[in-house]
Amino acid sequence: MHYPQHIETISAELGIQPRQAVAVAELLSQEATVPFIARYRKEATGSLDEVQIAAIRDRLGQLAELDSRRATVLASLEKHGHLNDALRAKVEAAESLAVLEDIYLPFEPKRRTKATVAREKGLEPLAQAIMAQTGADPRGAALPFVDLEKGVTTLDEALEGAGHILAETINEDETARGRLRGLFQEKAVIRSTVAAGKETEGIKFKDYFDWQEPAAAAPSHRVLAMRRGEREDVLSLSMLPPEEQALAILEGLFVKSAGADSELVRLAAADSYRRLLSRSLETELRLNLKERADVEAIRVFADNLRELLLASPLGAKRVMGIDPGFRTGCKVVCLDRQGKLLHHDTVFPHTGAGQAVRAEETLRQLCRRFQIEAVAVGNGTAGRETESFVRGLGLPDGVVVVMVNESGASVYSASEAAR
Template identity: 40%
Template sequence: MSFNLEQQLAEELNLKVGQVKNTIELFDDGNTIPFIARYRKEITGSLDENQLRDLADRLSYLRNLEERKAEVINAIKKQGKLNEELKIKIKQASKLQKVEDLYRPYKKKRKTRASKAKEKGLEPLAETFLSQEPNSSSIKKLAQEFLDDKKELNNIEDVLQGVRDIIAEYVADDPYSRKAARELTFEYAKLISEGKTEDVSNYEIYYDYQEAIKKVPPYRTLAINRGEKEDILRVKVDTIEEEIINKLKENFILRESIFREEIEKAIEDGYSRLIAPAIEREVRSYLTDEAEEHAINVFAKNLRNLLLQPPLSKVRVLAIDPGFRTGCKVAALDEVGALLEYGTIYPHPPQKNFESAKVKLSKLVQKYDIDIISIGNGTACRETESLVVELIEELEVDLKYIIVNEAGASVYSASKLAGKEFPELDVSIRGAISIGRRLQDPLAELVKINPKHIGVGMYQHDVTQSKLETSLTDVVESVVNYVGVDLNTSSSALLEYVSGINSNVAKNIIKYREENGKFNTREELKEVYRLGPKTFTQAAGFLKIREGCNPLDQTAIHPESYHIAKELLEKIGANLNDLINRESLVELQNKLKNLDLSKLVEEVEVGLPTLKDIISSLLKPDRDPREELPKPIFRTDVLKMDDLKSGMILQGTIRNVVDFGAFVDIGVKQDGLVHISKLSDKFVKDPLDVVAIGDIVNVKILEIDMNRGRVSLTMNF
């Protein structure tokens, strides 16, 4: 079985059997995907994270399939009904659905019309009908033999009805019936929705809607599901019933006989009463699963791009969480996000203390030498923006501002983590701090918030929450390990996403840091309570120490490869101190770029992928991959909807990517929409193939709808 499983996975995923075998062993030994992807390339043949996740998912499915096959075979065997042909069919099944179809005739059922008919002794007569052998008798005479008032078989029709019920269930349970009905339904059926009301709603376009099952886009499926759940839409699957019934008749009616008419009636009943409802449920479930998978994938890609937004190091931020009645919460943060001062201003109605608010902001800017003002994009955002622009015009300092997506800030501010970080502060002040910190280091701050609250998906409330949670957690884990974590400054929320580290170990790392001061080497990790050798192996390469005792601890080189890095440096006449000396580092980089890797692989006895990774880390010892991405757009003046004109060309930032296009922040109250058809002069199937969250793009205004506050944009000009 093991070999067949590996062979099947290799064929399905276009991999070598050896790759699959080695990777399965790594999985079974408890290694994480980020660790395997980065530090076990020789063993896996350099499989990346996506390939590893696909392999892990498919491996889990096939193992579960094998378990289910064994359960089904055992269950049928206990009934004494297992034959070699059926056993082979079950073992050869490649899908769980096929196994369940084969098991259906033997599955214990609740009381059905067929089971009641069998209890009345009608099964032999039903078998006679199904044999369709020539019979000199008549249907009426055959049925008369089974009349029995005690069994409520009072007349011929009672008997025939019971026989038809048995045949209907027999037909419905047959694997062929399910397969034929399923294939024809998926190929030719339509999804139809009708409005239960004529009232205006968000679902009006679905009040009279129909579309072929195989063409229904994911976002329509989720919208229709929601409309049905809210009791606004009536939804059904319209299929080619007559064609399916005819196909079943062709299969089950073997020859002309006196039984034909009764069998035809049973087939028609079996399809409409038993098969059609089940297949309709399958269709709806399939459409929903496909739509959910698509929506979750889009959310996951958006989340990854958001988390990878470049940090703004060495800048002081004045963060403002805007508001009307309760005022705007203000927090001044130093270069590493430490709180310097906080307060509240009331520039907007009902207080309207505009000038005094400006004075207070001015004092904070000058007192703490603020570089950037970060404004949350919630209520009173644009009114606060006007205040900030006036402030910038009056101050003779190099000061800029930016609008920051505050989605999830309120969730964080009310969390236990925020309470532990700032126990003495009001939740609203904590929200302002979050708005500032997510500009300074988006990843470090956003990991404190449940990913589904970050606001870069669509339909997140309409999908299975467990699937969404798993996918988004995988994304956060992937990004955290890709970027790496500063062992001496990271929060427990960030540490627990590091390969091999759970929440308890993360807390123990923080506790160790609090009791013993900062870590000086990665080796010190071994002294952390419950951080054993296995966890150390999984985590160490992703935990960085800046300005520690060993310069290699700031790189992505794993401690298990330090001896190789040192040997490599010795061969080119360099040493570890060259990694922290700017002038020496430039000379070292020049030497590393001209190495003969094929010769070195043999000399230092290491695989080529690992050698390349070591050299890459030595070239940029303290590399943060996010810093290579475009920085956000900062502004010094305000742009209003009234300032916009058709044909105007602006620079903006992609805020969200959805199935039908991308939303762009162009500096006005509402993000503009670039429809999928306007993203490029070429056909675009998926907007994420063209743009990603955080991209800086040039757009041209196509249309402005002042009443609805909508701006249509194009990137195709």
């Protein structure tokens, strides 16, 4: 794992010391797990908890992915002769994949587009002249570009080709994409309609035959249901913000006056949005919503599974749970019949006779106080010794003492959910 260049970034973001981030990164590179680091490497990490360690791990992964893509972009730019010092600096300063891709977009090898064809016909200077918006007559400016040999037979064809170049230029503008991306994230609306003739076949999706809601607030189950309907060719989906707001952003960025050349720029901006920008940004939004919905769906499934797995195997009983240990003591909890925590304590039955006596008194008193019906002792370190100790307390006959498997308990206890 290559991490040194990211230590300062991660330290600043998480509010920790660089040495702590370095320690965690080194341990992760040795394939140490988050629970292991949190429990057994406190001295190395400065007592970082599992949430902080997991955050370092995740951020290192994100930055490594960014670095990998950055290297690919730089190699491509150099291969095609586009790389210069200024462009290299922009690429190296990109702090997210989205920003990096926006920088790379104008230089990325493309399939043959309308703008590509127009450039091959020599119309790029005309497009640049129109974009300058000096107030000159566009048709007069286009006259020298009519060339039968290049396939430009009329003024209208020349202006149309220049418009395609302008549309692609606007599509590749970093500022425009960034502003519109924010608009999509904040104002996009999911619209779902039924495909023609699918009303009967797709009856299970009838709730979404004519549905719309803000994308930012759409719950995961509805997003996934609509996507499933679209995948089965029952529903047609769109995820777009109000078009007038998107066009207003582009006009504010590119239209400089009210002349005929500015009108062509305005038309090119509208074409760029409808034909290029809206499609790519909608695809990006769809992926983001799908990822968010998947995470939420997994969370709901995990919550339901948790309730199932945490159902008491003994039925509704008041339970004392003991996590055994020698030097650090035995952690004790008392739970009611619904699993609610009533009390927690630590006893030291294995660190001397005096401590053992106090442990006996404490455990007996807790059993009486909370009317304990069963005692569960973990089978980890000191498990057998602790089980024997509890059985020797002379608890009432009705109190069941069992040893339980701790497999997975350490990992769970170090998780964010357990906290």
